[in-house]
Amino acid sequence: MSDALDKAEAAAREAAVNTAAVQIALAAVELAKAAQQQPAPQACQHQHHQGRSGGEWLAIGGAVCVGSIGLAFASIALAIGGLSIAIVALVLRSMWRDFNKGSNRA
Known part of the structure; x- marks a missing residue:
């Protein structure tokens, strides 16, 4: 056993x-x-942005053109306004001189 x-x-x-x-x-x-x-770890977690498309560049160019034209018109308006103020000032000065000459005679 x-x-x-x-x-x-x-x-x-x-x-x-x-x-x-x-x-x-x-x-x-x-x-x-x-x-x-288990999934393999990725190298980076952010998303890569592609370059701008042609449509985006056209829109940017159009916006720049419209802005430039608006700036040009604003400059012209300021110049006209300044010229108007200068003319008004000269007219008022001339009127003031004429008024003072008339008051000195009396």
Whole structure:
């Protein structure tokens, strides 16, 4: 009986060793599956903006042209306004001189 008991004990040891090896192998397979399921990290997280399209450049050019024309008209309006004020000032000065000459005669 001792022989049968020794054989059973050896079989139990071998099963224990095989079970540990199988568990390690299963853990390695699970680790490999988990590594495959994770997405690879991306190099950068921001979005790259493409260059401006032709339509955008046309719109920018049109806006600059309209703004320049508006600025030109505003400059002309200021010049006309300044000229008008200068003429009014000269006329008033002339009238003031004439008024003062007339009051000095009396």
